[in-house]
Amino acid sequence: xxxxxTAFVPGHxxxxxxxxxxxxxxxxxxxxxxxxxxxxVEVTARPSDESTVLELDxxxxxxxxxxxxxxxxxxxxxxxxxxxxxxxxxxxxxGAMALGTALxxxxxxxxxxxxxxxxxxxHVAEVQSGTGLGDVVAQxxxxxxxxxxxxxxxxxxxxxxxxxxxxxxxxxxELPTEAVLSGDTDRLSAAGEDALxxxxxxxxxxxxxxxxxxxxxEAGLLTDEVTEAIRAVxxxxxxxxxxxxxxxxxxxxxxxxxxxxxxVSCRTHPAGATLQ
Amino acid sequence: xxxxxTAFVPGHxxxxxxxxxxxxxxxxxxxxxxxxxxxxVEVTARPSDESTVLELDxxxxxxxxxxxxxxxxxxxxxxxxxxxxxxxxxxxxxGAMALGTALxxxxxxxxxxxxxxxxxxxHVAEVQSGTGLGDVVAQxxxxxxxxxxxxxxxxxxxxxxxxxxxxxxxxxxELPTEAVLSGDTDRLSAAGEDALxxxxxxxxxxxxxxxxxxxxxEAGLLTDEVTEAIRAVxxxxxxxxxxxxxxxxxxxxxxxxxxxxxxVSCRTHPAGATLQ
Numbered sequence: 372x373x374x375x376x377t378a379f380v381p382g383h384x385x386x387x388x389x390x391x392x393x394x395x396x397x398x399x400x401x402x403x404x405x406x407x408x409x410x411x412v413e414v415t416a417r418p419s420d421e422s423t424v425l426e427l428d429x430x431x432x433x434x435x436x437x438x439x440x441x442x443x444x445x446x447x448x449x450x451x452x453x454x455x456x457x458x459x460x461x462x463x464x465x466g467a468m469a470l471g472t473a474l475x476x477x478x479x480x481x482x483x484x485x486x487x488x489x490x491x492x493x494h495v496a497e498v499q500s501g502t503g504l505g506d507v508v509a510q511x512x513x514x515x516x517x518x519x520x521x522x523x524x525x526x527x528x529x530x531x532x533x534x535x536x537x538x539x540x541x542x543x544x545e546l547p548t549e550a551v552l553s554g555d556t557d558r559l560s561a562a563g564e565d566a567l568x569x570x571x572x573x574x575x576x577x578x579x580x581x582x583x584x585x586x587x588x589e590a591g592l593l594t595d596e597v598t599e600a601i602r603a604v605x606x607x608x609x610x611x612x613x614x615x616x617x618x619x620x621x622x623x624x625x626x627x628x629x630x631x632x633x634x635v636s637c638r639t640h641p642a643g644a645t646l647q
Numbered sequence: 648x649x650x651x652x653t654a655f656v657p658g659h660x661x662x663x664x665x666x667x668x669x670x671x672x673x674x675x676x677x678x679x680x681x682x683x684x685x686x687x688v689e690v691t692a693r694p695s696d697e698s699t700v701l702e703l704d705x706x707x708x709x710x711x712x713x714x715x716x717x718x719x720x721x722x723x724x725x726x727x728x729x730x731x732x733x734x735x736x737x738x739x740x741x742g743a744m745a746l747g748t749a750l751x752x753x754x755x756x757x758x759x760x761x762x763x764x765x766x767x768x769x770h771v772a773e774v775q776s777g778t779g780l781g782d783v784v785a786q787x788x789x790x791x792x793x794x795x796x797x798x799x800x801x802x803x804x805x806x807x808x809x810x811x812x813x814x815x816x817x818x819x820x821e822l823p824t825e826a827v828l829s830g831d832t833d834r835l836s837a838a839g840e841d842a843l844x845x846x847x848x849x850x851x852x853x854x855x856x857x858x859x860x861x862x863x864x865e866a867g868l869l870t871d872e873v874t875e876a877i878r879a880v881x882x883x884x885x886x887x888x889x890x891x892x893x894x895x896x897x898x899x900x901x902x903x904x905x906x907x908x909x910x911v912s913c914r915t916h917p918a919g920a921t922l923q
Contacts, residue, residue: 474809477809478809478810483849483850483851484809484850485793485806485807485808485809485847485850486790486806486807486808486809486850487806487807488850489809513918514762514921517761524806525804528801530761530762530763530800531761531762531763532761532762533750533753533754533760533761533762533765533922534754534922535921535922535923571761573759574759574760574761574762574764575759641918641919641921642789642917642918642919642921643917643918645790645811645917645918646809646810646811647811
């Protein structure tokens with residue numbers, strides 16, 4: 372047993388997706404595409420004297436996906452997470468915490484699981500908690516992941532857009548994932564399947580941004596401030612779309628700054644989740 | 648068309664493998680496991696006025712896998728590669744050059760291929776050239792890749808040992824991949840399958856190093872200086888094995904230095920090949 376272990380898990384912004392429930396959570400998930408970010412979540416796990424303790428940016432929090440991961444590994448841990456990403460705004464923070472917990476607890480408690488097994492544990496924990504469908508597998512891969520088929524490693528299939536752009540983002544507030552995913556997702560999923568077919572035909576950044584904007588419009592998830600920001604970036608000659616699911620706009624390069632927004636700037640993350 | 652593009656591809660040291668030929672090169676490859684290295688190859692591609700030009704560390708070279716990649720993309724390029732890795736000594740330099748060429752030429756010539764398509768192109772080019780069977784897919788993934796099934800993305804399956812150790816290496820000379828792979832590989836492959844079964848049962852660093860040493864012995868590939876170095880590291884309390892295929896010894900942490908060798912030190916690469 373090691374004293375503690377730390378992992379970094381990139382943030383992940385989904386541009387478009389379709390929801391694919393399944394009886395076995397390991398087969399459930401989403402198809403779609405997104406961008407992983409150099410901004411993410413640093414997760415540290417240590418053995419805990421009593422039951423599991425969870426801290427996010429210094430505050431005690433409850434986070435079902437993390438608790439499910441630790442249950443599945445059969446350990447009690449003190450998990451400390453720090454992030455500069457906004458919470459509940461479409462950056463995959465819950466997926467990052469679940470995956471970071473799986474990677475670090477495996478080291479601390481000598482669980483002897485493989486990478487695929489740990490990604491599967493975190494994916495299943497997110498699906499069962501209703502907090503996400505595709506962030507974990509994307510965050511494990513890095514880059515600009517395309518989720519060709521839903522599910523954990525061994526079931527899902529991934530590809531990627533071979534590009535590593537600078538990314539900016541601005542957030543206007545939360546949009547709870549659980550509320551959208553538990554509602555009627557038929558219209559959204561039809562738009563997501565259409566977007567994926569476009570991107571598979573032409574796996575470029577330009578097509579990813581175009582398909583994402585089209586999806587946001589067709590899925591009926593746009594809010595006024597999001598629409599306005601996407602249009603402003605476009606008017607300034609840039610490319611932007613909405614982060615699923617959050618009242619968040621992301622743009623390539625300096626698109627939001629060029630349009631006059633006070634945006635946060637980062638890069639595409641090359642690596643996916645890594646132990647430090 | 649962009650003026651030029653640069654990619655970094657990590658070196659890859661295979662600990663053990665079994666060879667799996669197939670009529671379709673996309674399905675051929677190897678099963679096994681290895682470590683990707685923070686030392687690798689930086690590849691830059693530019694449009695070429697005439698036919699393809701290839702430079703490695705400032706010298707004009709001929710490298711069939713690179714030429715096959717450019718042929719498959721239908722472009723003529725000037726490709727410049729720089730590396731601190733020894734050539735022909737088991738570090739996957741030819742795979743790195745093939746994969747780096749695929750990633751950069753795709754950008755420079757707007758080829759519009761996906762990541763999986765580019766990895767498959769480079770894998771097929773290596774297999775057809777007889778220069779490697781599993782480096783490319785491992786170098787695309789990063790970390791400590793386990794090759795569960797042979798072949799390019801869509802055919803092969805990968806997992807990983809969730810660890811990121813420091814690595815040292817020392818090289819005593821070349822061991823041509825082509826010569827070994829074109830000979831009788833039955834004994835070698837039987838030993839490789841046995842090693843893989845062990846690692847899948849227990850996907851840890853300790854098991855990877857143990858299975859690799861056992862493989863090197865059973866496959867009959869050890870040379871005297873390699874045997875001596877592995878034993879010296881072990882006597883000093885460390886873990887080392889032989890890089891397949893080269894007269895190279897790699898060790899975890901500072902194992903070779905501790906045993907009195909003048910070794911090169913690096914880390915496990917977290918990311919796999921990336922555009923810069």
